[in-house]
Amino acid sequence: ERGHGPYQPHEPGYGLYQPGYSPYDDQIPDPKSLMLAIQNAKAYLLKSSTTSGLNLYDHLANMLTKILDEQPTNAVDIIENISKDVKWAQFQKKMDTLRDEHEILPTFEAAEKRKALFLKANGEEDEELEEEIGETPLPNVMETAFYFEQAGIGLSKDESYHIFLALKKLVSVQPIQTCRFWGKILGLEMNYIIAEVQYHEGEEEEETEEEEVIKEGEKGVDEVEDEDEEKKKEDEPPKSTYKPPPVIPKEENGTGANKYVYFVCNEPGKPWVKLPPVTPAQIVCARKIKKFFTGRLDAPVVSFPPFPGNEANYLRAQIARISAGTHISPIGFYQFAEEEGDEEEEGEGGRDTYEENPDFQPLSVAEMVDSLSTWVHHAQSILKQGRCVWLNPFQKSEEEEEEEEEEEGEEEKPEEPDELQQEIGPPLLTPLSEDEGIQNIPAWTAQPSTNLIPQYAVAVLQSNRWPGAYAFASGRKFENIYFGWGHKYSPENHAPALPPPVQAEYPSGPEITETRDPTLEEELAFKAAKEEALAAAEEEEDEEDVEDEEEEEDD
Amino acid sequence: MEAVSLAAALELTAGGGAGLSAEKRAVLGASLLLLQRDYRFERVWFWGRIQGVRGAYYIAEGLGSDRAAPRSRLYSLNCVEWSLLPPATKEMVAQAEQLKGRFQGDPSFEYEYTEIDAEDAERLFEDGKEPVIKEEARLIATIEQIDKAVGIIPRGAFVKTPLGSVHENRNFEGLSLTEAKKLSSYFQFTEPVNLKNKTLLEKADLDPSTDFLDSLEHDIPQGSWTIQLEKGGTVVVLRSLLWLGLTFYHIPMTKQYGYVYFGTGEKNLDLPFML
Numbered sequence: 001e002r003g004h005g006p007y008q009p010h011e012p013g014y015g016l017y018q019p020g021y022s023p024y025d026d027q028i029p030d031p032k033s034l035m036l037a038i039q040n041a042k043a044y045l046l047k048s049s050t051t052s053g054l055n056l057y058d059h060l061a062n063m064l065t066k067i068l069d070e071q072p073t074n075a076v077d078i079i080e081n082i083s084k085d086v087k088w089a090q091f092q093k094k095m096d097t098l099r100d101e102h103e104i105l106p107t108f109e110a111a112e113k114r115k116a117l118f119l120k121a122n123g124e125e126d127e128e129l130e131e132e133i134g135e136t137p138l139p140n141v142m143e144t145a146f147y148f149e150q151a152g153i154g155l156s157k158d159e160s161y162h163i164f165l166a167l168k169k170l171v172s173v174q175p176i177q178t179c180r181f182w183g184k185i186l187g188l189e190m191n192y193i194i195a196e197v198q199y200h201e202g203e204e205e206e207e208t209e210e211e212e213v214i215k216e217g218e219k220g221v222d223e224v225e226d227e228d229e230e231k232k233k234e235d236e237p238p239k240s241t242y243k244p245p246p247v248i249p250k251e252e253n254g255t256g257a258n259k260y261v262y263f264v265c266n267e268p269g270k271p272w273v274k275l276p277p278v279t280p281a282q283i284v285c286a287r288k289i290k291k292f293f294t295g296r297l298d299a300p301v302v303s304f305p306p307f308p309g310n311e312a313n314y315l316r317a318q319i320a321r322i323s324a325g326t327h328i329s330p331i332g333f334y335q336f337a338e339e340e341g342d343e344e345e346e347g348e349g350g351r352d353t354y355e356e357n358p359d360f361q362p363l364s365v366a367e368m369v370d371s372l373s374t375w376v377h378h379a380q381s382i383l384k385q386g387r388c389v390w391l392n393p394f395q396k397s398e399e400e401e402e403e404e405e406e407e408e409g410e411e412e413k414p415e416e417p418d419e420l421q422q423e424i425g426p427p428l429l430t431p432l433s434e435d436e437g438i439q440n441i442p443a444w445t446a447q448p449s450t451n452l453i454p455q456y457a458v459a460v461l462q463s464n465r466w467p468g469a470y471a472f473a474s475g476r477k478f479e480n481i482y483f484g485w486g487h488k489y490s491p492e493n494h495a496p497a498l499p500p501p502v503q504a505e506y507p508s509g510p511e512i513t514e515t516r517d518p519t520l521e522e523e524l525a526f527k528a529a530k531e532e533a534l535a536a537a538e539e540e541e542d543e544e545d546v547e548d549e550e551e552e553e554d555d
Numbered sequence: 556m557e558a559v560s561l562a563a564a565l566e567l568t569a570g571g572g573a574g575l576s577a578e579k580r581a582v583l584g585a586s587l588l589l590l591q592r593d594y595r596f597e598r599v600w601f602w603g604r605i606q607g608v609r610g611a612y613y614i615a616e617g618l619g620s621d622r623a624a625p626r627s628r629l630y631s632l633n634c635v636e637w638s639l640l641p642p643a644t645k646e647m648v649a650q651a652e653q654l655k656g657r658f659q660g661d662p663s664f665e666y667e668y669t670e671i672d673a674e675d676a677e678r679l680f681e682d683g684k685e686p687v688i689k690e691e692a693r694l695i696a697t698i699e700q701i702d703k704a705v706g707i708i709p710r711g712a713f714v715k716t717p718l719g720s721v722h723e724n725r726n727f728e729g730l731s732l733t734e735a736k737k738l739s740s741y742f743q744f745t746e747p748v749n750l751k752n753k754t755l756l757e758k759a760d761l762d763p764s765t766d767f768l769d770s771l772e773h774d775i776p777q778g779s780w781t782i783q784l785e786k787g788g789t790v791v792v793l794r795s796l797l798w799l800g801l802t803f804y805h806i807p808m809t810k811q812y813g814y815v816y817f818g819t820g821e822k823n824l825d826l827p828f829m830l
Contacts, residue, residue, distance in 0.1 A: 072725075081726050107732075107788035114787055152576040156569040158786065184572060186794065188781045191570070267787075292796065292829045441608050441657055450578050451633075464608065464657070467819060468572065483572020485799060487829075491656045494825040 113269035150449035151460040162268035183482030190295025256388035280386025286317035326469035327379035368459035556813030558587035573817035603816030607660030623721035643699035651696030742768035
C-alpha cells in the first residue's frame, strides 16, 4: 500500500539505512550502547581461534589488504580461494626454509654439471687452439642439427649444444680418430645419448687379454671334472645327450658389427661410458625380444629367451641392428677401394671396406627424393647368424681336431650335425630400392624439407622399419641420426618365443614300452602251448638220459 | 599445447627428437590464430602431428568456454588449410580399432578389412555396408582415443564450477617439484571412470572443485608413463608408453604446461611385454 519511503525510527527496516544498525533492530539503541556494541563486535572478531591461533579480525584485514594490493578481476568469485591462500601463507613461512633447501639440490647440481661443460680446461687452451684449427674428429653437431631441423627433426638447440660440448670433452679424453653423434634413445627413467667413435689404429683396449685368461682357466677346470666323472661312471644316471649349439664367436673389434665403438651418457655433462662389443648371440636374442630401456646400464634384461647380458649389452645390440639397417648415404659418396687379387675373399663375404669418392657429384634434391635408388647402405647388414661375415662354427681348427681324437676313445662319437648353409646378405653399397617393405609400406619415406622453397630444400628420408631413424642429404653433406625408443616396427603384435618342447628323459624302446595285459583267452592258450612244449621237452630229455646212462655204462 | 606458446612449448618437448621445422612453426602461428577467428574458439590447441607413410596430418583442437565440453578438431595436410572433422561416434571407434598398420597420409584412402570375420563385420557394420573405412574416420577415432586415454593436465589447473562447467583455475601457480614427480598429480582430461569407485575415505580428502577427474596412478597398465626431469631438472616431461609419441611437459611452479602428439598414430599393444 504505502511505498517504501523514508523509514521512521519506530518502523522495522529503519536499520537498513543507518550505518551500524542491523536490519533486525526494531529500535535504535542509545549512542553509548552503540559504541559498546561496536566494541563487543570487535572483541568478538579479535578472539583467537582455539585450534589455529588466528583471529578473524586480522585475517579479514590481511585478506582485504591482499585484494586491494592485487586487485584481481571478479574478486567476489574467488574470495574463498583468496581466504585460503592467505591462511596458507601464514603456515608456509615456518616450513619454508627446510623444504626449499631440500628441493633446490637436484636442479642446482645438474646446472653445475652443465656449466662445467662450458669451462675451458686450464693450461690446455693454447695447445688446443692449434689442434682445433686443423682437422678435428669432433663433428659439427650444430650444423647437422640445422639441416635436420629443416625437416622438423631434432632436439632443442640447448640440448644440441650441450651434446656438442660433451662430445668435445669425449674427443679430448679418448684417442679418437672419427666421432659422430649417433642419436638419442629414450628410456623409462633416463635417456641415452650415443656417440659413434672409431679409435686411432693401434689404440685398442685391453679387454681381449682378459677374456683369453678366463678361457684358459675354464679349460683347466674342465679337465679336472672329466677325471672325476670317469671314476663315477658306473653309478651315474644316464648322461644327457644334449649338445648345446656351438657358440658363434663375436667379430673382431673394427670389423663387421663391431666396426665402431659406442659411448653413451645419460645427460650431457655426465661421464661417457663405453659399451662392450656385441656378440652374435646377443643380436640373435635381441631380435626375439622387445623391451624398453630403463636408462641404467647395469639393469638386468628380464625376458624370454633369456638375454645374455644386461642393459648395456641389449643397448649395444639394438644400436648394431639400427646402424646396420638404417645407415645410408647418397650413391657415389662412398666407393669400394680398388684392391688387387682379392677374388677369394670376395667369394666368402663380399667387400667390407669403402672409402670416400673424391669425384663425387651430388645429385639434385629432387632426384634424391624421387627415387630410392639414389641412396645406398654403407653399413654392412647383419646376417641371421648375428654376424656380418658368415662363419661356419663347425669348421674345426687343427687344435680342436686333435682334442676330439683323444676324447673319441673314451666316449661315443657325437653325432655330426647337419652342415649349415652359408648365409649371404646383401653386399655393401646396395641401393635402398632393394630394401623390402613391410606389407604394403615401403621401407623408407622420402620427402623434401619444404615445398615452398625448393631451391634450398633438403632431401629427408625417414625409415619405416626403424621408426626414429632419419637421414638427410643436401649437396655434398649428408648425415644419419636416430631419435626414438630403440625398437623395430612390426605391424603385427609382438609374440614372445614359446618355450622349447620338453626334453625326452630317456629313449623309449620296446623293453620299456607298456603293452596291454593279455586277456584270459590268450593266457590260457599260452599256457596250453607251454605245457605241450614242456611235455615234448620231457620226452626228449628222457631219451637223452637213457642215452647218457648207456654211455656212462660203457665207460 | 596452447597455440600462443607454441614456440616455447616445442623447445620443451623436443627431447624425443620430434618437432616442427621453422617453416611449419611460422605458418602455424598465423593459421591457428585465423582458426580462432573463424570458428570463434576461446582457446586453440595445437594437438600434434600424425605421420603417415606418404604424408602427415597436422591436428588442431578448439575449445569453447566450457573446457571439458567435446572439442572441435581440425586437420590439415600443410598447416595452411584446415578442415573440420566430424565428432567421433562409437561405431567409428570400434571399427577403427580393428585396423592395424600405418596411416597412409591420404584422407580419402579406404582400408579394407582382410582379416575380419563375417560375424564381426555384421556387428560393426550394421547397415550391411561394405566393410571399408576411410582414413578420415580412422583419424577421428584415433585422435579421440588418444585424447581419452592419455590427454593429461596437472592437478589444480582446471576447476569445476558449481554449475558444472570447467574453467581454467586462475589461482593455479604450478605444481611444486616434489608434486610434479608424482603420477597422482596429473589427471586425464576426460570423463572420469575410476572416481566413483574410490572409497569414501579417499573421497573425503578430495576437493570436488579440482579433483573431479581420474588421476594417472591408477592407469592401466601400471607403468605406462615415464616421468623425467629434463633440461637439468627444470622441466617435468611425461611420455606415454601406450601411445608412443605423446609428450606432456610442465615447468614446476609456473603455469606452463601442455601436451602434444608426434607419432604414427598406432597404439602400442606390446606394452605389457616391453615393461
